[in-house]
Amino acid sequence: MIRFRQLWADGKKCRRIKADMAKHNVKFHQLSYRDMEHLRQFRRDITKCFFLGVISVPPFANYLVFLLMYLFPRQLLVRHFWTPKQQIDFLNIYHDIRKKSHPEILSYLEKVSPLISEKGLRWHMTELCTKIQRGTHPAIPDILALRKCFSKPPLGMSQLHASQIKALSRAMLLTTHLPSFLLRRRLKTHTTVIHQLDKALAKLGINQLTEQEVKSACYLRGLNSTHIADERCRTWLAEWLQISCSLKEAELSLLLHNVVLLSTNYIGTRR
Structure with a gap:
């Protein structure tokens, strides 16, 4: 009941x-950080509730629904009904799912790097991918140096290949069972919302967040924060905000890829 x-x-x-x-x-992006985050999270929760409501409409289907909720709590129950242990276990499972897409995303960046027109940017891209694949956590300047690459072909949001769109969707825990143009639109919308949240959070200040709010913010942005200390999470989130708040709308493809670039080798993320 609680x-x-x-x-x-x-x-x-x-x-x-x-x-x-x-x-x-007032528009969504003009709200306070906590109000924006509450709306974003509740929309995700209510989607699950709506699905359960639909499948329970037929007569006696409610018995089946209860059975399905018992058998598949991660997929069908909203976070309010997870036990503390389930919350950690399920977040780890979800992160393992999105982590499987990381090599594919990095491989794509390597593959298209020869298509980058500027020689210096090509070199930076190759160096960044090599560092990450060797287990090095990239510095903020290394990532921001490539912002120009992600605002035009081949890495602009509108020019990404369908395979990369699907891999990025998995990295963001979004469904891949949609046509490419819908996946691209959904990714762009999702990334824009995160960018708006970042601006609101930068205005509020990370120091104003509770430990749970910090962990949730990190997890949304690609870091498996379930086993990372609060101080480490705050440090990582500060790095993310520094990158995000430096980007223009046309460069949001970099923010999307940053889910992989910034989280893959951060201290404590390898299990």
């Missing part, structure tokens, strides 16, 4: 935020 109340309270808060947005003519 978990239902928590979900209900989240729904009421979401409705209040939406009402305030309508009343004061």
Whole structure:
């Protein structure tokens, strides 16, 4: 019952935020960080609830739904109904899923690097991929030096190959069972939301976040924060924000790839 109340309270808060947005003519990106994050997370939660509601409509289907929820809690239950142990276990499972796409994403960057027009940028891209593949955590300047590459072919958001779009979707824990143009649009929307969250978080300050908020923010951006100390998470999140807040909208493909570039070799992420 407590978990239902928590979900209900989240729904009421979401409705209040939406009402305030309508009343004061406020857009999503103008909200505070916590309100933006609450709306983003609740949308994901309510999608699962909607799916359960649909499959429980037929007569006596509710018995089947309860059985399915018991057998597949990770896929069908929202986070409110996970036990503390399940939360850690499920987050580890999800991260293992997205981590499988990392080599493919890095391989694609290596593959297209000869197509980068500027010689200096080609060299930087090759060096960055080599460092990451050898287990080195890249420095912020190494990543930002390549921002120009990700605003135009072959690495601009609109020019990425369908295979890379699917790999990046897996890295972001988004479904890949959609046509390429829809996957691309969804990735762009998802990355834009994260970029907006980053700007709001930079304005708020990482030091204002609780330990759980920090871990959740890191996990959303590609870092498996379940087994990393709070201080390390804050350091990593500060690095992410420094990169994100330096990027323009046309360079968001770099932010998307940063999910892999910045998280792969961070201290404590290799298990």
